[in-house]
Amino acid sequence: MDGGNAVAQAIHDFVVRNRDCYDLIVTTQDWHIEPGRHWSEDPDYVDTWPVHGKAGSANAQLHACIKDLNIDHHMKKGQYSAAYSGFEGVEDNSDAVPTREEVDAMASRTLERLLRDHGVTDVDIVGxxxxxxxxxxxxxxxxxxxxxxxxTDLSVPVSPELGELALDQLRDAGVILVEGADSTL
Structure with missing residues (x-):
């Protein structure tokens, strides 16, 4: 994805500068095992995609810049579905490919539960x-x-058009959009 490496480096630098300002930092990542129609040999790059984020593969690993941050909590999503939201994932700090039964057993380890258990009320999202x-x-x-x-400057869309549509949807929902990759909180 164009800009992906640069965004990963910018996220790394932002976290290094601001880590002490956060009570909790969590990664989310695609960890697809059998995501159904999400993978396609003829993808539309809106709802269907080429094989990506395949659990256990190098492609599913965190970017080296993010991995270097030694973050303790990792939400893996999309094992058996598309799962775009980190809130659809489960905490799994292993690099192993879980069975469906193991994924089901992790069902209570959600991002919402993790945030609430840590008393988090405000979230910043990048990626x-x-x-x-x-x-x-x-x-x-x-x-x-x-x-x-x-x-917004610590995130990159699939395309400029889809990025603008996403920004409109976020604004309409009351999400605050900020630029501040170079800032210290």
Whole structure:
């Protein structure tokens, strides 16, 4: 994805500068096992995609810049569905490919539960792709009552058009959009 490496580096730098300002930092990542029609040999790049984020593969691993941050909590999503929102994932700090039964057993380890257990009331969301995963995670966070901000300069969309559509949807939902990759909180 164009800009993905640059965004990963910018996120890394932002977290290094601002880590002490956050009570909790969590990653989310596609960890697809059998995501159904989400993978397609003829993708439309809106709802269907080439094989990506395949659990256990190098493609599903966190970007090296993010992995270097040594974050303790990792939400893996989309094992058996598209799952764009981080709130559809389960906490799984292993690199192993779980069975369906193991995924089901993790069902209570949700992002919402993790945030609430840590007393989090405000969330900042960054990443790839603004037009899909960042957007859906932010919309879910807002719907669940978290004060939600998206750092637009720490996110990148699949396309400029889908990015603008996502920004409109986020604004309409009351999500705060900010730029501040170079800032210190």
């Amino acid at each position: 790839i792709a603004l037009s899909h995963c960042v957007k859906d995670t932010a919309l879910d966070a807002q719907r669940l009552g978290f004060a939600t901000r998206v750092y």
